[in-house]
Amino acid sequence: MKAQQDEVNDLVKAGYEHGFVSNVASDTLPPGLDEDTIRFISAKKNEPEWMLDYRLKAYHHWLEMEEPDWAHLRYDPIDFQAISYFSAPKKASDGPQSLDEVDPELLATYEKLGIPLEEQKALAGVAVDAVFDSVSVATTFRQQLADVGVIFCSISEAVHEHPELVREHLGSVVPHTDNYFAALNAAVFSDGTFVYIPEGVSCPMELSTYFRINEAKTGQFERTLIVADKGSFVSYLEGCTAPMRDENQLHAAVVELIAMEDAKIKYSTVQNWYPGDENGVGGIYNFVTKRGDCRGDRSHISWTQVETGSAITWKYPSCILRGDDSVGEFYSVAVTRGHQQADTGTKMYHMGKNTHSTIVSKGISAAHGQNAYRGLVRMGIKAENARNHTQCDSLLIGDQCGAHTFPYIEVRNPSAKVEHEATTSKISEDQLFYCRQRGLKEEDAVSMIVNGFCKEVFNELPMEFAVEARKLLNITLEGAVG
Amino acid sequence: MLSINNLHVNVDGKEILKGLNLEIGRGEVHAIMGPNGSGKSTLSYVLAGREGYEVTAGEILFEGRNLLDMSPEERAWAGIFLAMQYPVELPGVNNMNFLRESLNAIRKARGEEELDAVAFMKLVREKAATVELDDKLLKRSVNAGFSGGEKKRNEILQMAMLEPKLAILDETDSGLDIDALRIVAEGVNLLRSPERSIIMITHYQRLLDYIEPDFVHVLADGRIIRSGGKELALALEEKGYAWVLEEDAA
Ligand SMILES: Nc1ncnc2c1ncn2[C@@H]1O[C@H](COP(=O)(O)OP(=O)(O)O)[C@@H](O)[C@H]1O
Numbered sequence A: 001m002k003a004q005q006d007e008v009n010d011l012v013k014a015g016y017e018h019g020f021v022s023n024v025a026s027d028t029l030p031p032g033l034d035e036d037t038i039r040f041i042s043a044k045k046n047e048p049e050w051m052l053d054y055r056l057k058a059y060h061h062w063l064e065m066e067e068p069d070w071a072h073l074r075y076d077p078i079d080f081q082a083i084s085y086f087s088a089p090k091k092a093s094d095g096p097q098s099l100d101e102v103d104p105e106l107l108a109t110y111e112k113l114g115i116p117l118e119e120q121k122a123l124a125g126v127a128v129d130a131v132f133d134s135v136s137v138a139t140t141f142r143q144q145l146a147d148v149g150v151i152f153c154s155i156s157e158a159v160h161e162h163p164e165l166v167r168e169h170l171g172s173v174v175p176h177t178d179n180y181f182a183a184l185n186a187a188v189f190s191d192g193t194f195v196y197i198p199e200g201v202s203c204p205m206e207l208s209t210y211f212r213i214n215e216a217k218t219g220q221f222e223r224t225l226i227v228a229d230k231g232s233f234v235s236y237l238e239g240c241t242a243p244m245r246d247e248n249q250l251h252a253a254v255v256e257l258i259a260m261e262d263a264k265i266k267y268s269t270v271q272n273w274y275p276g277d278e279n280g281v282g283g284i285y286n287f288v289t290k291r292g293d294c295r296g297d298r299s300h301i302s303w304t305q306v307e308t309g310s311a312i313t314w315k316y317p318s319c320i321l322r323g324d325d326s327v328g329e330f331y332s333v334a335v336t337r338g339h340q341q342a343d344t345g346t347k348m349y350h351m352g353k354n355t356h357s358t359i360v361s362k363g364i365s366a367a368h369g370q371n372a373y374r375g376l377v378r379m380g381i382k383a384e385n386a387r388n389h390t391q392c393d394s395l396l397i398g399d400q401c402g403a404h405t406f407p408y409i410e411v412r413n414p415s416a417k418v419e420h421e422a423t424t425s426k427i428s429e430d431q432l433f434y435c436r437q438r439g440l441k442e443e444d445a446v447s448m449i450v451n452g453f454c455k456e457v458f459n460e461l462p463m464e465f466a467v468e469a470r471k472l473l474n475i476t477l478e479g480a481v482g
Numbered sequence B: 001m002l003s004i005n006n007l008h009v010n011v012d013g014k015e016i017l018k019g020l021n022l023e024i025g026r027g028e029v030h031a032i033m034g035p036n037g038s039g040k041s042t043l044s045y046v047l048a049g050r051e052g053y054e055v056t057a058g059e060i061l062f063e064g065r066n067l068l069d070m071s072p073e074e075r076a077w078a079g080i081f082l083a084m085q086y087p088v089e090l091p092g093v094n095n096m097n098f099l100r101e102s103l104n105a106i107r108k109a110r111g112e113e114e115l116d117a118v119a120f121m122k123l124v125r126e127k128a129a130t131v132e133l134d135d136k137l138l139k140r141s142v143n144a145g146f147s148g149g150e151k152k153r154n155e156i157l158q159m160a161m162l163e164p165k166l167a168i169l170d171e172t173d174s175g176l177d178i179d180a181l182r183i184v185a186e187g188v189n190l191l192r193s194p195e196r197s198i199i200m201i202t203h204y205q206r207l208l209d210y211i212e213p214d215f216v217h218v219l220a221d222g223r224i225i226r227s228g229g230k231e232l233a234l235a236l237e238e239k240g241y242a243w244v245l246e247e248d249a250a
């Protein structure tokens, strides 16, 4: 109905909360990419020779590659020469040694985002690493973590302080040859987070990284590497925001997870990059490669993502189920409104015996949003008795949006079982009327129904982040009644 | 407290209610009976403010306020409750949470304090017992996978929690076996009060054996064509609708 459609449109126009720009003096490389850019980044970080070699190898490989065009996405070609590949907040020394050295404006920025870096104010039990444009500015709770042998630092520091771990694992899950954006990231990655959990240690707190793109015309290419040694456990959360800008900004991250025997990694993302305005101007292009390697027997990797931001999202957090009895999980809520487009899903590569994977994908489209689920389940020759269950649900709000599902299934072992269920529904007029008859305002009714739709995924998030995710979803869909 | 005058309603361009008049006083229980398709559910939706029902003429006053100017939630806040003929499923929405949000929304609109978790739980348990609704159903998603009888009992539970001034029960008895019917009817009887008016839409006399109405109306072809006391229901049970329709045509 017409009236309803107008309301949908209003709802969808709700603003972006994190769209402010911080006045932080910064060292920004002029736009452009060539070998010198890479040498500059590497020199700026005082990197060892092997790191520079790795970057250059990746860069030369990237030059040979073509940008992929198979995703269900539409955007103008990205001009990789128009992007600045390095931007760091200016500071006296080479890097902030403690929070006292961090620009107060920067701290204020994180405060505004609801991420206090001062330890006394930090969320109880959550250690935070904050990446501002290209550089990690602070890592909290360092000492408490070090006491149990957990390493949690920026990847730049890890290159210097734990070179053997970084050299052994960097690129071992997502090689620089993997795909176009992964190759670019390997060449120019500026910072990111490194985590190592030693054998038998259950990390005593949630680890968390907040990424923020502040400078205009910069790209953010962070690199995350998490290694969970035998029998260890870690829960990690990543959150992202960016200011409102008219031009598109590129975010091409790589995340690698490695779980040894009996280890478990729980990786949760709340992605709220600037999505562009209601006419589709501006916003972050989010091209991300995330992959976990269940290297040891009985290892377990679980991805949970709540994707509400970005103009374009292209990401498929995946699991390589190499160890016997290993478990891979993917729980996803992806919301597209305005002119947002998302092509997201997962890949589960079953290699070991008795490997199990679960995929729960909830796509929500409002206004002109386009939401595609793309998932691959591959049962390898040796994947005796492997199991997959996929549940893929789409919810449409209004009638100008779209939901698309592209499941790919390859089974090479006859004992393997794959189940796929998919549904598409609309928030029905029945449901809205029922809620309103019981006294709920229309937008509260929508939020209740949408939250109900996402429940299985939110249940997977650590408690405080589930609350955040719910709030974010409500803000995102404010005014989007249908 | 409710006064419907010359109500004409179109659905998809077709006239369904054709000049309906009805007066309901405080504390009265009215039964509305009538053949299938005569417009009973349409009337209940119009009272509750559902979209898609176009009022082309007439007015509805509720405690002196013009009901037609109010949104569905405003009507709920004012004390109108509709137990639906086909209660809606809300997958993933916890039944207990739904009740709580609903109750608090209504309390807030009335300027009352929200109930805290403890007081709320106590109230739900107490009310759920009156309709013999299993605790398990409170923990499930609203109506999702409930049997027909469970859905209807859940509706009565909501009504008991929300304590409306005007409750409209649209075929709450249909699809119920005799035990479920008795439970639902007892639930409704508990809610009878001099402060609460009830409109019971039903097809069958048997509900009226359990809940005794003060007035009975026959709705046919979009109008109330006859009103009377409970003896009218008995006559309808015995002789069907045909004679009323004939007398009306004459
Ligand atoms: N949403 C609708 N769209 C089209 N026709 C409808 C709709 N709802 C009801 N009607 C029609 O209106 C008339 C009255 O229906 P209803 O009020 O449900 O009757 P009752 O409840 O008395 O059985 C019927 O002819 C029915 O087909």
Ligand SMILES: [Mg+2]
Pocket (backbone or CB within 6 Å): B040, B041, B042, B085, B170, B171
């Ligand atoms: Mg009906």
